[in-house]
Amino acid sequence: MAVQMNYGEPSRGMPGGLYDRAEYEAVTRRNSAEDKALCFGYGVVQGAEPGKDIALPATGATADKFEGVVMYSANVEMDDDGAVLLRKNQIVDVCQSGKLWVQLVDSVEPAYGQPVYLVTTGTDAGKFTPAKGTNLAVKARFIGAAVNGIADNVGSAGIVDIMAERVATGTQRTSRWAEGISAGWAPAATSAATNCWGSV
Helix, strand or coil: CCCCCCCCCCCCCCCCCECCCCCCEEEEEEECCCCCCCCCCCEEEECCCCCCEEECCCCCCCHHHEEEEECCCCCCEECCCCCEECCCCCEEEEEEEEEEEEEECCCCCCCCCCEEEECCCHHHCCCEECCCCCCEEEEEEECCCCEECCCCCCCEEEEEEECCCCCCCCCCCCCHHHHHHHCCCCCCHHHHHHCCCCCC
C-alpha cells in the first residue's frame, strides 16, 4: 500500500491564488469590465462606483484608485473552449493585502524585493511588471521569480506581496479575528472602521 510521505507546499500556484497561508484581506466587488476582459491574477482599479465595482486599469489611473488583485475562484463558468469566463457585473473577490500569484507581462524576470508596477495600457492592461516605464506603481513587492506555463492561457506568473494602504482611521490594519475576540464578538467602539461586521 502506498503512503504519502511528503506534505510540502505546492511549487506552483494559480493566478489569483494565495501563495501561502499568511494573513490576507479581500473584499467583494462587481466586475465592470466586458465579458472575458478580466482574468484571475489581474490588478484592478476602482470602477464608476468606488467600493462597489472594479475596472481594468487605463491611462490616467492613479495609485490611490488601485483596489487589488482578482482572486482565483473555482466557482466560475467556462466558455466553449474551456477558458475561464468572468462576465460583466459578476461578483469577484479582490485581494487588497496578502501574498498571491499574479499574471505578469511576458518575458519579464522579477527578482525578490523589486517594486511592482501595474500595466495600464494595451493588451497587457491589468498584468504586472517590475519595469517602471509608463506603468502605475502599486504598494507591493515581488517575492518570487517568474514561473512559466502554470496554467492554460497564462504566459507567465509571479508572486507579489501587496501591503495594506488605505484605512479610514489612518492606522495600520489589525487582524479582524483578533478584533472580534477582543470585542467579545461584537464591534468595539474604537475599531469600528476596521471591524469585520460592516463598514463605518
